[in-house]
Amino acid sequence: MHRDCKCILFTEEDIRRRVAELGEEITRDYSSGQLFAIGILKGSVLFFADLVRAIQVPVLMDFMGVSSYQNRSETSGEVRILKDLDFSVEGRDVLIVEDIVDSGYTLRYLCDTLERRGAKSVKVVTFLDKASARRAEVEIAYRGFEVPNAFIVGYGLDYAEQYRNLPYIGILREELYQHA
Numbered sequence: 693m694h695r696d697c698k699c700i701l702f703t704e705e706d707i708r709r710r711v712a713e714l715g716e717e718i719t720r721d722y723s724s725g726q727l728f729a730i731g732i733l734k735g736s737v738l739f740f741a742d743l744v745r746a747i748q749v750p751v752l753m754d755f756m757g758v759s760s761y762q763n764r765s766e767t768s769g770e771v772r773i774l775k776d777l778d779f780s781v782e783g784r785d786v787l788i789v790e791d792i793v794d795s796g797y798t799l800r801y802l803c804d805t806l807e808r809r810g811a812k813s814v815k816v817v818t819f820l821d822k823a824s825a826r827r828a829e830v831e832i833a834y835r836g837f838e839v840p841n842a843f844i845v846g847y848g849l850d851y852a853e854q855y856r857n858l859p860y861i862g863i864l865r866e867e868l869y870q871h872a
């Protein structure tokens with residue numbers, strides 16, 4: 693385990709197993725058509741790559757970059773698009789792929805935006821759900837695991853752009869971001 697982690701929440705094996713289950717669920721629900729999977733940069737990239745390989749229906753892939761924490765460990769409630777989609781969502785069944793839902797502000801904004809742009813349907817899959825930190829109302833169709841209200845790193849998730857490449861999911865030691 694990395695020395696900046698307090699503990700490991702989910703091992704590589706836990707992750708592999710849960711992603712396979714999510715892929716099966718999504719495959720079943722979208723069996724009649726094509727899916728427009730939108731990965732939210734950069735946190736969801738590792739989950740996205742694993743998930744699309746576990747989905748057995750045709751997947752159109754695209755990415756969106758939004759501002760969130762800006763190197764702080766607290767959320768601002770403000771969302772800005774830094775990188776927009778290459779394709780139109782109009783008439784498409786959209787699946788937003790997130791790493792973690794915390795306050796829910798990011799997702800609330802994204803769902804509203806994509807619905808306004810004419811998506812046929814908008815659903816959300818998030819690997820992690822920090823449900824106790826929720827402030828905005830969002831509907832999550834698929835979730836990997838619920839996590840405690842702590843700072844989570846690894847498997848794409850960062851603190852100040854570090855730890856994204858850890859193959860497991862852990863809790864960051866508090867002393868690394870408190871009083872920082």
Ligand code: IMP
Pocket residue numbers: 732735760761767790791792793794795796797798799822842843844845849850851
């Ligand atoms: P929300 O808008 O507060 O729901 O925040 C969503 C985004 O904040 C996620 O997509 C993550 O990129 C980031 N985030 C929230 N909690 C954590 C965490 O514990 N570790 C790393 N990133 C996080």
Ligand code: MG
Pocket residue numbers: 732733734735736760790791792
């Ligand atoms: Mg994110």
